[in-house]
Amino acid sequence: MKKKTGQTEMTQRNFQDAFWLLYEKKSIDKITVKDICSLAGYDRSTFYRYYADVYDILHELENQILDEVDEFVVHLVKQANNFDASQALQAILGTFARLNKYIIVLLGPHGDTEFIRKIVENLKPIWIKYFFRTNQYTAAEVDFLMEYYISGLISMYQKWFCDNNGVSIERIIQLSYQTLPDATIFENFYK
Missing domain, CATH: 1.10.357 (Tetracycline Repressor; domain 2)
Incomplete structure (x- = not known):
């Protein structure tokens, strides 16, 4: 398995933090990839480099x-x-x-x-x-x-x-x- 770079870890952490802010307020079925990307400041293609979907990040x-x-x-x-x-x-x-x-x-x-x-x-x-x-x-x-x-x-x-x-x-x-x-x-x- 490849070791994660600092940039990769930071990007994943940003997605996780954005997801978590949303998940604290609403159920998983109400959270979209678009919501996470908007909050994290990345586009959807970047999200899909790391995660398959919202459930994957959870x-x-x-x-x-x-x-x-x-x-x-x-x-x-x-x-x-x-x-x-x-x-x-x-x-x-x-x-x-x-x-x-x-x-x-x-x-x-x-x-x-x-x-x-x-x-x-x-x-x-x-x-x-x-x-x-x-x-x-x-x-x-x-x-x-x-x-x-x-x-x-x-x-x-x-x-x-x-x-x-x-x-x-x-x-x-x-x-x-x-x-x-x-x-x-x-x-x-x-x-």
Whole structure:
């Protein structure tokens, strides 16, 4: 694969920024290549050198975010012996907070449901490592529990990122923690 030049990277970044400004305000089906080009200051032929269509630019941005989440998950799973469950939740929320500009939109009303499914899948190794380490569940039960809890927590985080209503991040972490099955198995959380 060819290495991108500085000009190529800048042009792609300009298209992505223009797309993002539009996507924050309206759904993907209402965004046109013409809109993106007009906002970015390029013609359509330049756009098509980099992207097939509007969905292509969305998927590229989503993949960049998912790659960051994957790197984070791998790192956090490797640190399993050094973290407790509350620290893992703080790390998850910290990553989401850093990507806040994108997460709010991608998990919002104009967001992509496939992206949400991918986030849930990418976070599962953390949940297995930190939150469902007991022997009281079968593998199939753990899978169902993770799907339920991760989806619910993503919805709660989505609401918090969009409008926190004065609720602190620490309190959101506590609320998240309290929703886990048999949270009493985790030590030091309420101390």
